[in-house]
Amino acid sequence: MTIIIAVDGTAASGKGTLAKKLAAHFGFHHLDSGSLYRLVALGVVEAGGDPNKEEDALAAARTIIPARASDPAIRTAGMGNIASVVSAYPSVRAALLEFQRTFAKRPPGAVIDGRDIGTVVCPDATVKLFIDARSEIRAHRRWLELSAAGKSPSEVEILADIQARDARDRSRAVAPLVPAPDARLLDTSDLAIDAAFAAALALVKPGVENALRTQAKG
Numbered sequence: 001m002t003i004i005i006a007v008d009g010t011a012a013s014g015k016g017t018l019a020k021k022l023a024a025h026f027g028f029h030h031l032d033s034g035s036l037y038r039l040v041a042l043g044v045v046e047a048g049g050d051p052n053k054e055e056d057a058l059a060a061a062r063t064i065i066p067a068r069a070s071d072p073a074i075r076t077a078g079m080g081n082i083a084s085v086v087s088a089y090p091s092v093r094a095a096l097l098e099f100q101r102t103f104a105k106r107p108p109g110a111v112i113d114g115r116d117i118g119t120v121v122c123p124d125a126t127v128k129l130f131i132d133a134r135s136e137i138r139a140h141r142r143w144l145e146l147s148a149a150g151k152s153p154s155e156v157e158i159l160a161d162i163q164a165r166d167a168r169d170r171s172r173a174v175a176p177l178v179p180a181p182d183a184r185l186l187d188t189s190d191l192a193i194d195a196a197f198a199a200a201l202a203l204v205k206p207g208v209e210n211a212l213r214t215q216a217k218g
Contacts, residue, residue, distance in 0.1 A: 003028070003109035003211045005204055006118035009131030010177065011080070011165050012138035014188045018131060018200045019113035025201065026208060029106045033114030033121070034083065036096050038074035039064040041082035057086035061095040077146070077153070077161060084165045087115075088172040097121060109208075115169055118180035127207035129200060130179035133189040135163055 005022055009015035016032055023030035043060030044051050051057060073079065086092050093116075100121045104110045112121065118128035133141075139159035146153045169177035179185060184203040188196045 001211075001215070002105050002107055003208055003215075004104050004122050004125040004127075005109070005111040005208070006122050006125035006128045006180070006183075007111060007113040007131065008115055008118050008129070008177070008179065008183065009113070010133070010135075010138065010169075011162055012142045013131040013133045014141075014193065014196055015113045015129075015131040017193060018129075018188075018197055019111045021197050022200060022204060023111040026109060026111075028109035028111050029103070031100065031103050031110065031112045032069065033096075033100055033112055033117060035069040035074060036064060036066070036099070037083040037087040037092075038079050039066070039068060040086050040092060040096075041079050042068075042071070042074050044082065044086065045079075051082045051085045054089045054091060057089050058091045058095060060086070061092045064096075066099070077142075077158070081161060081165065084168050088168060088174070090174040093120075093175055115177045116175035118183050119178065120175045123180070126211045127204045128180045128183035129203060130183040130185050131200075132185070132187055135159060135166065137189045138162055 005028070007015050007019040020030055040057060040060045041051065043064055044056050047056070047060060049056030049060065100112065104112055104122050114121065118125055118130070136159060139155055139162050142158050142162070143153055143155040186199055186203060191199065
C-alpha cells in the first residue's frame with residue numbers, strides 16, 4: 001500500500017511549502033492539486049470562455065496539460081481567484097478526481113496538498129494535516145511574496161481577496177474546505193517556515209514510520 005500524506009488548508013497558510021518539504025524529506029512524490037484548478041482557470045481564459053459558466057470550466061478541465069503546472073501564468077492572484085470559482089463546480093472536481101487518485105498511488109509515497117485531499121480525494125490517507133493561519137497573517141505573507149517578485153500589490157486588497165476566497169471555499173456545496181475528522185491541525189500564524197516544518201514533521205512522522213514498518217512486515 002502506498003503511503004499518502006494529505007495536506008489541506010487555507011490559501012497562503014504555507015501548506016504548499018510544507019507539502020514540498022515533507023515530500024523531499026521522505027523521498028515521496030508531490031502534487032499541488034491547486035495547480036490543476038489553476039490550469040482549468042487558465043484553460044477557460046485561453047479559450048475565451050466564462051469561468052462563471054460550468055460548461056466552459058468543464059471543457060477546460062477535460063483538456064488540461066499537467067506539465068504546464070510550472071507555467072507562471074497560473075500563479076497570478078487573478079488566476080487564483082478564477083480557480084476558486086471553477087473549483088466549486090461538481091463536474092470540474094469530478095473530472096480531476098481520478099488524476100489525483102492515480103497520482104496518490106505512485107510508490108513509494110505521495111504528498112498531495114489542496115483543500116479536499118483528506119476529505120474527498122484520499123479519505124484513507126496514511127496521515128492528514130490541516131494547515132491554517134490568521135487571514136491577516138496570510139495576506140501579509142502573500143504581499144511579501146508579490147513584493148519580492150517586483151509587484152506592488154495592496155495588502156488591503158489581498159486580505160479582501162483571501163477572505164472572499166475562504167468564504168467561497170468553505171461554503172461550496174461540493175467538497176467544502178473543512179478539516180477531516182482525523183486530521184492533525186497546525187496553525188502557522190506565529191511560525192517561521194523552519195519552525196512550521198518541524199511542527200508538521202512531528203505530526204506526520206509517527207504515522208509514516210508506522211506505515212513503513214507495516215510495509216516491511218508485509
